[in-house]
Amino acid sequence: MNKSKKKWRSFQEFLYILPFIILVLVFSYYPLYGWVYAFFDYKPPKPLSKELFVGLKWFKSMVENPVKVKQLLGVLRNTFAISGISLLFSWFPMIFAVFLNEIKCVPFKKFVQTVTTIPNFISWVLVYSIAYSVLSSTGVVNTILTNLGVIDKPILFLQSAEHVYFKQWLWLTWKNAGWAAIMYIAAITGIDEELMEAARVDGANRMQIIRHITIPSILPTYFVIVMLNLANFLTNGMEQFYVFANSFNKEYIQVLDLYVYNLAMGSGGYSLSVAISILKTLVSVVLLTATNKFSKLVRGEGFI
């Protein structure tokens, strides 16, 4: 009697998570079926059943000649550079949150937080139109510089291939910093107030409290976020780079996701781009398990 009641209860509890299992199956596992396209000469509108099975042809074609290898290496370089820079500066939102937390004037604090969070909700297409009106040859920056007599010919900011990685990081930070800081602000709120008070009694000044209490307390949060980012190393998203890309900076801005998009959507190289994304997924899985191992080694605990 008791046993069957327990069984019924565990079944009931299973029902609670069932919707999420279904969601994951439908939206995360079912799409994996699409991988079969990498092994066919797929071309719409013919259904897959009428297409030719080609085995690993598309995987091989990625590296079949030096130009393509060079292209792929360039794309990987960009992906690593851009991900690397964001990883290198990943402490920025944390520090931002810490300093934000130190502002004592509440209205000002709220104002800063709102202003830095809002860009997160602007789409990249709009970000580009902002960038265009600010940085084009007749944009605000060039107009001011020309009027001040600093330059006599407009600088083509958007067209230049210099410092692409850094500039893209700046845009990303402008868009995301406020949003990313929210997690840290929550972590800071969770710090035991007694710790701070004890430190103050012991004569610690503001900077010392930050250094010895606030930051160490939110480091675990920081590490989890960094680890997750590391596992997503190959995924920069494509929207940002798609809108900022042009023929002049493409060599440096084309990241893996954008490369896949350009191949597939440019004129339907579906099979090849599926093949590339399969490789990407495999590398990401390896990265994820590797960082998890690393985390276990260093911190004694993993995150998956």
Added chain:
Amino acid sequence: MKKRAIALVLSMVLVGASLAGCGDKPAASTNAPAASTENTGAATTDSGSEASGDTIVIEVYDEAANYQGTQIGWFAKVIKDRFNIELNIIAPQVAGDAVYQTRTATGSLGDIVILDPAHFSDCVQAGLIKDITTELKACTNLMDYDKQITTYNNGLPGNTEGKLYGIPCEMTNTSPTSFSDDVVYSSPMLRWDLYSGIGAPDIADLDGLIDALKAMMDANPTNESGDPCYGLSLWPDWDNNDGMIGIANVAQLTTWYGEKIKGSAILKTDDTFVPLTDKNATYYKMLKFLYNANKAGIVDPDSGTQDWNAACAKMSAGQVYLFWYSWQVGFWNTTDRLADGKGMIFTPVLDQYYYTTSDTYYGSGRLFGVGAGVEGEKYDRIMKFLDWYASPEGLEFQHAGIEGFNYTLDDQHKFTIMNDNALMDNLPVPEEYGGAGYSDGNNAINQWIVAGISTNPLSGEGYSNTHWSSWKAATATKTKTEWGERFSAQEPVDWMKAHNALFVRPSVSVSLPSDTADIEVIRNQVGQEVKDASWRMIFASDDAAFDAMWDEMTENLNSLGFDELYKFDVDKYTIELKAMQEAK
């Protein structure tokens, strides 16, 4: 316990909601909105109404459309009154090309489809297009174009029984070899007042054109509101389109020397093909022209980063002094500006030989078809709609607009234009014609079965306003008369004919093989390489850098499989070339 039950119900709702998105579209969208049916009864007086039963929503998969969604405004009212249908337009140009792949995978592309030739013949072979032979034969207006329709369909691969699937677009009722327009699709056009302001000099070649533009720019560095002006303003978002590899702007300019880009090949005037990468051919020549223009400082510095909308805004504001598409003048030439002598007009460059195709008697390429799954009442109304779409009444709406708003008729059925800025300024349309702005309510299919140069049997003149005698009389103002005196010709094409500078290729309708999966990938990668290198070359710092980039590009192209692509394209377009030679 109660809480648990609620949680259970809620989670079920969540699953239900998340799965609903995967199913068929909700039935509601196929029903007519109740509100819009009420005015049908009142408004059908003048139309010989065939409207009956429930409103049917027709899905139009339209590769020509620039607008996605339900047709609104005056054109929506015109077809609702006649056929009681609404058009739901699916536009890959808006939604992205991936919509083609997803919709063909479901087996239904749309009720009416408008496709480019390669897609059309693929879809016929995949069984997505309906055989409309019997019903088409009963369409009296479409049967005026029987010869053209049959010619196209007989050329479809695998169509040995002569069934009819597609209706070509932009057919004419003139002849396969005549050229009826007054302007060609692409030619250099300059602002007349500024060009005559520098003395209207003879322009011998492309260098002369740069000099003239530079002089015009130096004399008029800004427009009336003080914004900087440029000789040329380019835009990158049309590159690698329309079956031409490379920068769209450059590809179009090659026709100034009689050559035409066909994929990765260039068709020369002597009927031979050369690769796009041939240094003696026009792609290189026109790229060099743009590079020289940039060196001379007359190219808009934002050319490589702006989109068409930004470029178009500059054209409408008078910031651009050279146009090259015949339709571009629509963004600047108004009756007032023409009368003030400020119109954009063809300016001869003496060493040029302008390429054009003859009247698109056999159609311009795209095809209308009906989706394979369409049956019954819907099919019936679609065929009636398509027949009307090719009728004089339908064509007057498509090419000239609404009587009483866009034009008036005299007792000989001759047209006179009114509200000629209706499209440009999106003038509000009176409620009796359907309301909304004129441009908003304009035919969003954006593709015609019969071209505007065709002769309207009711008036004896062409359908579109530039072919009306009243229009010609009204626009024979300062720009046109001064131009005529300077170049001793009535119209641009008259000048070209008189100076042996017009090269007319017959327009033909043949079905061409579509790319294999391999070729598609090569074409894509080659196209991107050419596009990127070309833009960098236009903005190159000096001649040496320009040539170094060109050499690097051709080297990279060889590794990407350019030779294979070129061979494929030559084979493909030789079919078309043969048809042209036969049509002569």
